[in-house]
Amino acid sequence: MLNLDQWLSFIEAGHPEEIDLGLERTLKVALELGVRDMIHPVVTVAGTNGKGSTIAYMSEILKQAGVRVGCYTSPHFLRYNERITINDQPVEDQLLCDSFARIENARSKADVPLTYFEFGTLVALDIFNRQAIDVVLLEVGLGGRLDAVNIVDPDVAVVTTVALDHESWLGNDRETIGREKAGIFRSGRPAVFGEADVPQSVVKHAADIGADLMVWGCQFGPVQTDNTVWSWRGRDRTGEEICINNLVMPSLPFSNGSTAIQALKMLDLAISDDAFRKGIEKAQLTGRFQQVVKNNRQVVLDVAHNPHAAENLAKQISSQAFIAEYSSSGDADRNTDCSEKVQVHCVVGMLEDKDVRSTLKQLSSVVDQWYPATLHVPRGQTAVQLNQALESLGLVKPGGRCFNTVSDAFNHALENSGSRAVILVVGSFYTVADVLKGCLEA
Numbered sequence: 001m002l003n004l005d006q007w008l009s010f011i012e013a014g015h016p017e018e019i020d021l022g023l024e025r026t027l028k029v030a031l032e033l034g035v036r037d038m039i040h041p042v043v044t045v046a047g048t049n050g051k052g053s054t055i056a057y058m059s060e061i062l063k064q065a066g067v068r069v070g071c072y073t074s075p076h077f078l079r080y081n082e083r084i085t086i087n088d089q090p091v092e093d094q095l096l097c098d099s100f101a102r103i104e105n106a107r108s109k110a111d112v113p114l115t116y117f118e119f120g121t122l123v124a125l126d127i128f129n130r131q132a133i134d135v136v137l138l139e140v141g142l143g144g145r146l147d148a149v150n151i152v153d154p155d156v157a158v159v160t161t162v163a164l165d166h167e168s169w170l171g172n173d174r175e176t177i178g179r180e181k182a183g184i185f186r187s188g189r190p191a192v193f194g195e196a197d198v199p200q201s202v203v204k205h206a207a208d209i210g211a212d213l214m215v216w217g218c219q220f221g222p223v224q225t226d227n228t229v230w231s232w233r234g235r236d237r238t239g240e241e242i243c244i245n246n247l248v249m250p251s252l253p254f255s256n257g258s259t260a261i262q263a264l265k266m267l268d269l270a271i272s273d274d275a276f277r278k279g280i281e282k283a284q285l286t287g288r289f290q291q292v293v294k295n296n297r298q299v300v301l302d303v304a305h306n307p308h309a310a311e312n313l314a315k316q317i318s319s320q321a322f323i324a325e326y327s328s329s330g331d332a333d334r335n336t337d338c339s340e341k342v343q344v345h346c347v348v349g350m351l352e353d354k355d356v357r358s359t360l361k362q363l364s365s366v367v368d369q370w371y372p373a374t375l376h377v378p379r380g381q382t383a384v385q386l387n388q389a390l391e392s393l394g395l396v397k398p399g400g401r402c403f404n405t406v407s408d409a410f411n412h413a414l415e416n417s418g419s420r421a422v423i424l425v426v427g428s429f430y431t432v433a434d435v436l437k438g439c440l441e442a
Helices: 004-012 024-033 051-064 093-110 116-129 174-184 200-209 254-265 273-282 307-318 320-328 356-363 383-392 406-416 429-439
Strands: 042-046 069-072 084-086 135-139 156-159 190-193 212-215 221-224 229-235 241-248 290-294 297-302 344-348 369-372 422-426
Touching (some): 004 093, 004 116, 024 093, 042 051, 042 174, 051 069, 051 135, 051 254, 051 273, 069 116, 084 116, 093 116, 156 254, 174 200, 200 212, 221 254, 241 254, 241 273, 254 273, 297 307, 297 429, 307 356, 307 422, 344 356, 344 429, 356 383, 369 383, 369 406, 406 429, 422 429
Parallel strands (some): 042 135, 069 135, 156 190, 190 212, 297 422, 344 422
Antiparallel strands (some): 221 229, 229 241, 290 297
């Protein structure tokens, strides 16, 4: 019997391509194993940004309502087990190994190769179908229409946002990318879109298949009353307009919280307003505006890796709410005026297939000092390449310092920043994971 590390090595070597979009292989194995038809209600979430926080909101709300929830997300930070959770607890190694064996047996009978992600998706579906779970939340890995998760027919489909990312696979404009993500919609079932600027391709596809499309800012949305509380308005399953008041302003983007509420309101579940309030308040997510303190420095960890996410991150850092929270945190001498600009030292590492230059440009309005680091992973960009992008934008002087690892960059940021500085770690799951793994240990 293989252990988990051995299984992960096995599936990494099982397909020549890291990404090979298409449903045929996954579907064949799913039918062989009998895991395509889920026995639990399913919410599938796609989108360029905001998938993780939307799922985090839904998961916490369901837990507060006493609903047992299974979540499949990717990628992981430290352990593969993080991808498959039940009530926010990663599943145990043995449960994973048992399912890996079942999937491999079915794959052999179907006689098809599977990518790393396809194998993991089938494992998640297998585990959820064999556990006592009330609701399943599935995160699309890439796109939507041809992603392995899309072999399952969701009861509610969510597209959080549409922006330019993964253009090599999804297309070079929002209309094309939006159509790919809308591929998770199903005829006669609710489809929730999480931003006001909806591509016409999304609207058209929903109309063509008869999906019940609800758009942020139209059929539902947040109503912000001040910096501490907000209200939500939307629809229930019958189409009646409803409202939830006195929601606490959360640490995650409250716009995604609004999308999460609307998606859950489409399920046949009894969830009290109090469960919604507690869930919105308590929801947290690793690597999404995650704030920790290290060596008396405020550290912000965020996986933002495209211009859209970077723009939102910059707005969060420059917001008065963050400045006020930062100013009152840490030691006693950090009582600065809330109008004072926060000094930001940015540790950045990115993958070479991202829009690096535009992402860095979006962050430039809030960053004072840059620490580019090499990511030693497939598709990882070197610090020299990052520094060249920074130079081309006029953000650093020629010949600026580069760092061979994220850890080196982070440690230099700690050493070279003052006690009032914020250290931002950004650019990739790999960048954040390196800091979580080594730099924040006692």
